[in-house]
Amino acid sequence: MMMDRLGQRPTKDESSPGLVRGIDYLRNPQLNKGLAFTIEERMSLGIHGLLPAVVRTQEEQLKLCKLNLERYPDDLSKYIYLIGLLDRNEKLFYRLLEDDLEKMMPLVYTPTVGLACQKFGMIYRRPRGLFISFHDKGHVYDVIRNWPEHNVRAIVVTDGERILGLGDLGVQGMGIPIGKLSLYTGLAGIKPQQCLPITLDVGTDNQMLQRDPMYMGHRHARITGKDYDEFLDEFMEAVVQRFGQSTLIQFEDFGNKNAFRFLTRYRERYCMFNDDIQGTAAVVVAGLLASLRLTNTKLHENTIVFQGAGEASLGIASLCVLAMLKEGVSEKEAKNRIWMVDSLGLIVQDRPKGGVTTHKSQFARQNHKPVDTLAEVVRQVKPTVLIGASAIGGAFTQDILVEMGENNKRPVIFALSNPTIKAECTAEEAYSATQGRAIFASGSPFKPVTYDGKTLYPGQGNNSYIFPGTALGIICCGIMNIPDEIFLLAATTLADIVTADDLRNGSVYPPIKNIKNCSLQIAIKLMDYAYTNSLATVHPKPNNYEEFIKAQLYDTNYSSSLPEVYHFPDI
Missing domain, CATH: 3.40.50.720 (NAD(P)-binding Rossmann-like Domain)
Known part of the structure; x- marks a missing residue:
């Protein structure tokens, strides 16, 4: 009998006689392969008959996704389609992303994500990430405990005060952490279940949003001062309590004043950085x-x-x-x-x-x-x-x-x-x-x-040239505090990758399609720096950094659903 991802045998759903838990393989985007489930897998999982008879390869699904994407007339509609795909079939989404980075990146991140944030109340479909309210103050750890994954290694957090160049968008800024973390996976291979987008709802000073019936956050002015700082302190402590001291926390799109304050306040005590700075x-x-x-x-x-x-x-x-x-x-x-x-x-x-x-x-x-x-x-x-x-x-x-x-x-x-x-x-x-x-x-x-x-x-x-690879290196060697030298090293590594042909063509950066290699090279350099300067906490030191990193990366290809136990390997 096939076992589920927790190592338990699928059992009948007591509320629906005859329905086996194998249907979770269709409902869970981490497990779902859609029409790529083979006949043997469908029989073993108890989902035979729940799908049409045709069996498609991932490559065939990829072609179909591209055809569907071309049907949409505007970038926001394409963004909504892609997020829907991510909600249905995680591996297919990331396979599509890495297959054509130059075309997909502007759709899943800038510039389209800015419009997605502005329209977030209208296009919201499925919960993704955590919304932690100021009114949860005193119980932030309890909220974080509600996140089902225990092995979170990277968090992107915003309070929505300065989203791109668009200003205060409140909780609608959640599009930024979601987009950033999709690039953690798509551009650096960090496993998606190890990534957690978080928005801190402390209100908004955007009066248009306060009056907007589609707005999904608290409709009051932003909390400031001591109360706000205490809330952030509690959040940082709760993250470490839930996921550990080595959890990477990337601050994103905070207001100027708070961004600098929190970088100074937390950088020596937590594994954190501010991507905007x-x-x-x-x-x-x-x-x-x-x-x-x-x-x-x-x-x-x-x-x-x-x-x-x-x-x-x-x-x-x-x-x-x-x-x-x-x-x-x-x-x-x-x-x-x-x-x-x-x-x-x-x-x-x-x-x-x-x-x-x-x-x-x-x-x-x-x-x-x-x-x-x-x-x-x-x-x-x-x-x-x-x-x-x-x-x-x-x-x-x-x-x-x-x-x-x-x-x-x-x-x-x-x-x-x-x-x-x-x-x-x-x-x-x-x-x-x-x-x-x-x-x-x-x-x-x-x-x-x-x-x-x-x-x-x-x-x-x-920034996608930098933060995914930097995060990958930090996670793989367990850096607890991130000095500025890390970012200078990432910069020099990226500059060295730029070829003479790139420069002749007018670009001071490698082609977008090569970002995954940039991320890998940055991670290798950071690991070497960390072990040389006693910043690493993962021991023993790997003999070969590149081989060690590659062994941790997310695989966008479908794996068989037939083995007795389905589990996610951890970095």
Whole structure:
């Protein structure tokens, strides 16, 4: 008799005489293979007759999924179809994702996920992840215990305050943790049952959502201050109590103030990082390091101007400083190469208009007069690198782009804001204003641009190049605390993967289709670093890191349902 995944023999459902528990293989997306169940499996599991007679291979199912996907006229409908597939047949979903990453990633994550978050109340179908309310305060552990999987190794958590460039979306921000963790599996092979998306419902200050009948969260202003901090403390403690100290917790899309506070508050006590600060920094620094091969310079020889001084820009700037220190310059010299512009203009010491917050103050210019606009900063400073992370669409105007082209043989222009409508400029605008000489990258994907007979393929500075592989390495060797050197190592590893052909084609990143290999190489480097620096807690040390990692990865191919015991191997 076939046993179920808990090692128990299937028994009749007492409430439905004659119905055996083998039907769970059709209801559970982790077990379901749809029409790929063989006749022998159908007989053994007691599901013969519950499916049509035809038996299809996974490859045939894959073709059918692609045909179905093409039937939908818009990306949001395609997103809904893909999430539905994930809810029905997990392995087929991830097989489809990895089969064509370039096409699927924009559908399951940026830019489509932004629209999915905005419409979350309308497209919500099936529970996925945990919603933990502030009103559960005092009982957070009990809520986390309700999650059925015990071997959770990676959590992505948000409170929905700053979703992409869309602002406060409250619990509708759940689309981000769901999307991120699908990429943990699709791009790094981390088993989906080891991943847990969580949204913390502390209210929303978005009054439109408070009035929206489709909104599914609490309709009150955001909880702040001591109560909010105590709630977060309880959440972090409950995660460790339930899943262990080595559980990776990725903070995602918290507001600027809270993001920096919690990174400082928790990084020494928990296995956590903030992807908006540290993941973004790593992928952008990787692009900058790759661009040096085109500009024939070192990083500390460049002058970098940032439009925007939030989580992303400050994280990038800090990691740039660390990279410059590795080149042998002092911290003062490194910071002197960085100029930051926010909504009030150039960040200078003792700025009379609006002042400077604590986190921005480390990059405030000393003894420099205030400058009101980015255009004027570019004219005065003549940067070699211009980075946008402001969520202000069109912030890099034609005049600014032309100025960058006139001042540099190969201007580096990164328009990183998501979604696409928030990008500081388009790839075509950057190439046209600089006669095709710009080294361009963006946060969301742009189509290839043909300029003066040459087709350029703009690189996408997507965090997906970094966080899946970083998470894989951290999980495989059991790192408890994550130093900034981890992200610099991930950045340098990614930059080294960029080929001469990639650079000639206009991209400072490898092709999207190669991200799984990028994740593997990053994980290998991180494991070596962790064991060398006594950060690893998984012992004994593997003899071969690559073989060890590959042995842990999720397999998207169907396995036989005929063995006596069905179980999930653990990392």
